Amino acid sequence: MATENGLPETGQAETADYPLVGQHPSIVKLRELIDKVAATDVTVLITGESGVGKEVVARTIHARASRRNGPFVPVNCAAIPHELLESEMFGHERGAFSGAAGARGGLFLTANGGTIFLDEIGEMPLALQAKLLRVLEDGAVRPVGADRWTPVNVRVIAASNTDLPAAVKKGAFREDLFYRLQVLPIVIPPLRERRSDIPILIEHFLARMRARMPGRTWTVSREAMVQLWSYDWPGNVRELEHMIERLVILSENGEIHAGLLPPNLAPDTRWTDARPPAELSASGINLTALVRELEGRMINEALKQTGGNKQAAARLLGLKRTTFAAKLRRCGVIAVEPRRADQRQPKGPA
Ligand SMILES: Nc1ncnc2c1ncn2[C@@H]1O[C@H](COP(=O)(O)OP(=O)(O)OP(=O)(O)O)[C@@H](O)[C@H]1O
Ligand SMILES: [Mg+2]
Incomplete structure (x- = not known):
């Protein structure tokens, strides 16, 4: 079930002060x-x-x-x-x-x-x-x-x-x-082995910030979420927690966008334009990160071009609707943008 923010529920255990959040x-x-x-x-x-x-x-x-x-x-x-x-x-x-x-x-x-x-x-x-x-x-x-x-x-x-x-x-x-x-x-x-919990933990930390600052809300842009999702988090949940606190402070009009992220979270700068490198350089590449990044970008792009219509976006990418939905869940990108009232729902199950 989704929360009002469009983000998944945190599925936390009942220990109020130290909740164990996650659904992976x-x-x-x-x-x-x-x-x-x-x-x-x-x-x-x-x-x-x-x-x-x-x-x-x-x-x-x-x-x-x-x-x-x-x-x-x-x-x-x-x-x-x-x-x-x-x-x-x-x-x-x-x-x-x-x-x-x-x-x-x-x-x-x-x-x-x-x-x-x-x-x-x-x-x-x-x-x-x-x-x-x-x-x-x-x-x-x-x-x-x-x-x-x-x-x-x-x-x-x-x-x-x-x-x-x-x-x-x-x-x-x-x-x-x-x-x-x-x-x-x-x-x-x-955390990098349970990435689907990243959006869930982010929502949990944002909810905690909302409780501390009543009346304030924050949304995470799709691009920022893709980057937060792709990062390897060597400091695990504690690092993510501190990052969210920092992003809340830096946020502009309640928006946490990719421009606020520190450079080490930016996608691999050796590879812009969503174009894979033509050759494998001697220093090597992180293929998993590259593939993930490409997937995230293409999914975003397809959703943008189809106005959020998942069926059409799947078609654009030559994917079966179920495969597309699975990738979307894995990326967590769908969770971040609340559905607009004017946005038409595709027919049938999304
Ligand atoms: N599943 C989780 N849900 C919510 N918060 C979490 C979760 N895991 C960790 N945290 C938060 O991340 C921070 C680090 O957690 P914790 O202190 O339990 O980690 P640790 O493994 O003991 O770290 P260290 O090895 O550095 O002692 C804490 O603020 C904790 O509340
Ligand atoms: Mg400890």
């Missing part, structure tokens, strides 16, 4: 997996490139679990100095080390009854990895300097954007801990 089959599957995982207490390892949504998934698991009313405690293992990480996680006794004036409970105790999210687990020092393994196995923590174990009821979700199996091979990550965490692996694909 990989995200639909991910939601199913989240539901299964949330019904259990097993340890989960979430992997994926930077900005793909690992924390969003961790929060969604917690929000759907029976322990949802307990705390969700994120710990960035890369941000805490190695020598402090153990006492941060497990607490310490008074005088356990210089500077430990009073006893402290630690983050595992803070997370009691809830979930601890160990982000960037690959950065955890080896000695601490061994201690974490014991905690996972025994369900108890031992504060630094203490000789007693304190039972904790904490669900552990870990995340990594580095290649943990490679770290295991190098001896930088414990194999036994890896397998303990890996009981249920969740892999989040990069």
Whole structure:
């Protein structure tokens, strides 16, 4: 179903502050997996490139679990100095080390009854990895300097954007801990492998901006959408999110047009006029991007020439109507221009 903007619905999960938006089959599957995982207490390892949504998934698991009313405690293992990480996680006794004036409970105790999210687990020092393994196995923590174990009821979700199996091979990550965490692996694909979610995420971020700035609306031009769609998003959803915030600020009369996009999003400048290069230069080309770009341009052009009539546009391109419709969905270009009242509908299903 489409929203009033003509954009598809976001299909988001119910976690209000950290919604998991997307309808790509990989995200639909991910939601199913989240539901299964949330019904259990097993340890989960979430992997994926930077900005793909690992924390969003961790929060969604917690929000759907029976322990949802307990705390969700994120710990960035890369941000805490190695020598402090153990006492941060497990607490310490008074005088356990210089500077430990009073006893402290630690983050595992803070997370009691809830979930601890160990982000960037690959950065955890080896000695601490061994201690974490014991905690996972025994369900108890031992504060630094203490000789007693304190039972904790904490669900552990870990995340990594580095290649943990490679770290295991190098001896930088414990194999036994890896397998303990890996009981249920969740892999989040990069955004460029689920491009059909780009327009959906854009609509989600625009809706959030509308909520922040009541009365304002923005539309994305077809050409801008094609470029946003074609870009590879190395920083994934986070990069897209920041781009939309930036484009909203730069927009003119509520229009986000291609001219506002930074140069690195522009289609390959070695290839203008929608004409493929005559020869393959020594530096090579990105054939996939080239083909995608050509498709996007031709679809746009055909729609322009036929006043938005999809059947006629398909004929112009020598495509079956269903093939054309599939390409259109893949490009997401149709989603961006709200249908004009004066525009005639082609007969039959579009
Ligand atoms: N599917 C999604 N729907 C809506 N927002 C998303 C989605 N995925 C990611 N985001 C947003 O993108 C940003 C990055 O997400 P998140 O912090 O979960 O990524 P990450 O994989 O943990 O990144 P990093 O590896 O850099 O820690 C956040 O602002 C998050 O809200
Ligand atoms: Mg993160």
